[in-house]
C-alpha cells in the first residue's frame with residue numbers, strides 16, 4: 216500500500232473567494248498570494264492519486280490564525296474523508312490560543328474521524344510550544360491517540376514563502392519534553408536527522424517520524440539514502456506536499472533516491488504510515 220502522508224486540500228469557497236481569505240490571514244497571504252500557488256480540492260487529489268498510484272493520502276488543511284477558519288477547513292476535511300471510502304485520512308488544525316473552543320474542536324474532529332493534528336505552524340499561528348499551547352497539543356494527542364504533524368523549517372538556506380512556522384530547535388525542544396507521543400516533523404524535520412549523530416538527540420527522536428514533503432525544492436537527492444542511514448528508513452514517511460509538488464514526482468524521487476534498497480522503499484512509501492496509523496490490518500490477517 217502506498218501512502219502519501221502530506222497533502223493539502225481546501226474547500227472550493229476558499230479557492231473561489233481566495234482574496235477574502237488572503238485579507239484575513241497574513242500567513243495564508245504569504246504563501247498563497249501568488250496566483251501560481253495552487254489550491255486543490257479533494258476531487259483533484261483523488262485524481263492525482265490515481266495517476267501516481269497512491270492508495271491513501273493524509274489530508275491537511277491550513278494552520279489558520281482564527282479558530283473559526285480552522286473549523287471551516289476541518290469541516291471540509293472530515294466530509295471529504297467520510298466520502299472517500301478510506302482513501303483520505305483527515306488531520307485537523309486548531310488555534311490553541313482559542314482555549315476551550317480549541318479543545319472542543321479537537322473532540323469534534325476526533326468523533327468525525329481525525330487521526331492527527333497538522334500541519335501545525337506555531338509561529339505563523341502566533342503561539343509558542345513552550346507555553347500552554349504545547350501542553351494542550353500534547354495532552355490531546357495522548358488522550359485521543361493522535362499524531363502531531365508540524366511544519367519544521369531549516370535554520371539556514373534559502374528563504375521561501377511559508378518557511379517560518381516552527382524552527383528546528385523549538386521542534387526538538389517539544390519532542391524532547393513529550394516523548395510518549397507520536398510526532399511527525401515535515402520537510403525532514405528541518406534537518407534535525409543530521410543531529411542524530413549526537414547521542415542525546417538520537418534518544419529524544421525515538422518516536423519522531425520525518426516526512427519528505429517538498430524535498431526537490433529543499434535537498435539534493437542524496438538526502439534519502441543519507442537520512443535512511445542516520446535514523447533508519449523505518450522513520451521516514453513519503454509526503455509530497457501536493458499540490459506544491461506532484462505526488463508522482465515525489466514518489467519517483469523516493470524510488471530513485473533509494474534505488475537499491477527495496478526494503479527501505481517499501482517502508483518509506485507506505486509501511487511506516489500503515490504502522491503509525493494502523494491501516495490495512497484486515498489485509499494482513
Ligand SMILES: [Zn+2]
Pocket residue numbers: 334366367401402428
Ligand atoms: Zn510545510
